[in-house]
Amino acid sequence: MGADWVEIAGIEDIPRRGARVVRSGGRDIAVFRTADDEIFALVNRCPHRGGPLSEGIVSGTSVTCPLHNWVIDLASGAAREPDIGCAPSVTVRVTQGRILLDAAALGGNRPRGAAA
Numbered sequence: 001m002g003a004d005w006v007e008i009a010g011i012e013d014i015p016r017r018g019a020r021v022v023r024s025g026g027r028d029i030a031v032f033r034t035a036d037d038e039i040f041a042l043v044n045r046c047p048h049r050g051g052p053l054s055e056g057i058v059s060g061t062s063v064t065c066p067l068h069n070w071v072i073d074l075a076s077g078a079a080r081e082p083d084i085g086c087a088p089s090v091t092v093r094v095t096q097g098r099i100l101l102d103a104a105a106l107g108g109n110r111p112r113g114a115a116a
């Protein structure tokens with residue numbers, strides 16, 4: 001059985017080393033684009049005190065939280081040692097320049113602002 005995917009944006013809609021927030025099921029999902037055009041998605045809450053990761057600085061495949069500078073791995077959501085914690089990651093894929101999120105991970109709700 002294949003996964004259900006929800007298209008949320010085109011890759012060009014997110015600036016390099018930036019992020020875009022998609023709201024779904026009461027959660028904000030931060031979708032990041034690295035300098036190398038890799039795409040990652042994490043719940044937009046820092047595992048420290050809930051800072052908005054989408055407003056952090058993307059460097060390589062990590063983002064630095066804007067509140068207290070914890071460094072979060074974009075692929076796993078894990079905080080870099082010595083900090084401990086993890087922001088849940090959302091499965092994402094890119095097809096022909098379009099960004100798709102795993103519908104199951106979104107809680108079954110079509111995110112606001114998702115492409116029709």
Ligand code: FES
Pocket residue numbers: 046047048049050051065066067068069070
């Ligand atoms: S809330 Fe992110 S480092 Fe403190």
